[in-house]
Amino acid sequence: MYYKKASNFLNKHSKAFTLIELMLVVIIIGALVAMVFPRLTGRAQQARVAAARADIQVNIATALKLYELDNGMFPATDEGLNALLKKPASASNWNGPYLEKKPLDPWRREYKYISPGRHNPDYDLYSLGRDGRESDDDIRNWE
Numbered sequence: 045m046y047y048k049k050a051s052n053f054l055n056k057h058s059k060a061f062t063l064i065e066l067m068l069v070v071i072i073i074g075a076l077v078a079m080v081f082p083r084l085t086g087r088a089q090q091a092r093v094a095a096a097r098a099d100i101q102v103n104i105a106t107a108l109k110l111y112e113l114d115n116g117m118f119p120a121t122d123e124g125l126n127a128l129l130k131k132p133a134s135a136s137n138w139n140g141p142y143l144e145k146k147p148l149d150p151w152r153r154e155y156k157y158i159s160p161g162r163h164n165p166d167y168d169l170y171s172l173g174r175d176g177r178e179s180d181d182d183i184r185n186w187e
Contacts (some may be wrong), residue, residue, distance in 0.1 A: 089174065092150035096171045096183040099147060104155065104169060107142035114139045118159045118167050125157050151176065
């Protein structure tokens with residue numbers, strides 16, 4: 045009985061949102077998104093570049109140094125980074141795998157590896173960056 049009286053009271057005296065109030069809320073949410081979204085999109089690109097730098101300067105570089113310590117040389121260009129995953133024919137004392145999986149840059153492309161390097165005596169390691177071609181946005185181990 046009490047439940048019926050309470051629900052009747054709410055139905056008679058409650059008011060719904062008007063169309064203007066709903067539109068105002070949508071406009072406010074849209075304005076907030078418009079202010080925050082550009083800041084977040086720039087961060088994603090910065091994070092990808094930072095991840096590629098970490099791979100090149102730390103993760104893959106450490107695996108290559110371990111390979112070189114074990115075998116006395118870095119993998120040849122034609123062996124590439126696959127030599128860190130599977131024993132190549134030229135490896136005399138391979139103790140790998142030195143990486144768990146094939147390294148891909150944050151744009152899901154393979155890192156480029158050249159040994160001996162054109163810019164470094166041991167090897168050049170780089171990502172083609174966002175655009176996927178050699179340009180100024182490349183992330184390299186010689187810069």
